[in-house]
Amino acid sequence: DVVMTQSPLSLPATLGQPASISCTSSQSLVYSDGNTYLTWFQQRPGQSPRRLIYQVSNRDSGVPDRFSGSGSGTDFTLKISRVEAEDVGVYYCMQGKQWPPAFGPGTTLDI
Amino acid sequence: QVQLVQSGAEVKKPGASVKVSCKSSGYTFTGYYIHWVRQAPGQGLEWMGWINCDKGDTKYSQKFEGRVIMTRDTSITTAYLEMTSLTSDDTAVYFCGRTSGLDYWGQGTLVTVSS
Numbered sequence: 001d002v003v004m005t006q007s008p009l010s011l012p013a014t015l016g017q018p019a020s021i022s023c024t025s026s027q028s029l030v031y032s033d034g035n036t037y038l039t040w041f042q043q044r045p046g047q048s049p050r051r052l053i054y055q056v057s058n059r060d061s062g063v064p065d066r067f068s069g070s071g072s073g074t075d076f077t078l079k080i081s082r083v084e085a086e087d088v089g090v091y092y093c094m095q096g097k098q099w100p101p102a103f104g105p106g107t108t109l110d111i
Numbered sequence: 112q113v114q115l116v117q118s119g120a121e122v123k124k125p126g127a128s129v130k131v132s133c134k135s136s137g138y139t140f141t142g143y144y145i146h147w148v149r150q151a152p153g154q155g156l157e158w159m160g161w162i163n164c165d166k167g168d169t170k171y172s173q174k175f176e177g178r179v180i181m182t183r184d185t186s187i188t189t190a191y192l193e194m195t196s197l198t199s200d201d202t203a204v205y206f207c208g209r210t211s212g213l214d215y216w217g218q219g220t221l222v223t224v225s226s
Contacts, residue, residue, distance in 0.1 A: 039212060041156075048206060048216040049156065060214065092156055096212065100172045101146075103156040 002027050002095050004104035011109045013083040021107045023076045023093035030073065030097070037096035040069055040078045043106075044089040052091075053078065085111060113137040115145075115207050115217035122223045123197050130193040131220045133207030140188035141165040143210050147181065147192045149203040150219075159205075162190055197224045 003026040013019045029036045040053040051060050053069035056076060066081040080087060088111060093104040118132040133145060147159040160171035162181040169181045180193040190207060204219040 041213070048219055049213070050216070051212065051214050054212050054214070090155075094156075094213075099170070101158045103158070106155045 001100060002098050002102050004093055004095055004102050006093060006104040006107050009105060009107055011107055013087070013109055013111055015085065015111060016082050019080045019083050019109060021078045021091055023078070023104050025074045025095050027098070028073045029095050036072065038071065038076050039094045039096060041092045041094065042089055043092065049092065083111070113209065113215045115209065115215055117207060117217040117220045120221040120223070122225065125198055125224055125226055127197050128193060128195040129197060129222050130191055131205050131222070133190045133192070133217050135188045135190070135209070141185055145183065145190040146208045146210070146213060148206045148208060148213070150206070151203040159192070164190060199224050
């Protein structure tokens, strides 16, 4: 099975400052179709997860452009250019290349 | 707009079964898969499996094989997760999500297993 790791697991952030989360997979997430199936989710306290980014760098509709995703192969990054109060929550990366899909352990962002 | 609305919280005794529903609207139900993911209290997300809402075929995580049954009723655009032989370790919020990309999620259903 593919194992996902994230760092840091806890991220104290400052309003208006950038923040970054790393995600690493135990195997390459490049599928035979050429796409890389790495997704980022945000889970605010008491809410369902919300998809932010799919296939490494594609932002979902309605996601602020201060969120961006990058990376390739096994190493990926979620960046927030300027943290806002509403960004508090847990961020998960997930691989969808190989069965079973797997989430990272989550990174808790607080202010 | 796409919506996934799940059934309400459940309290079950150890050894019992539970069935959670996920009602879809705002899109063509049979054009997508529904995935189930659970989250134990204070813990991360755990993938359970999926159902093809068109053909009805399923695939389960090995951890849940034999204890989970995913079904759907296309006439009412609803997917179901049934879990048997519950233990306290199954206490969690159970989420449904659309497609393998999980672009839309239900609000979650808390299942509490307690004697």
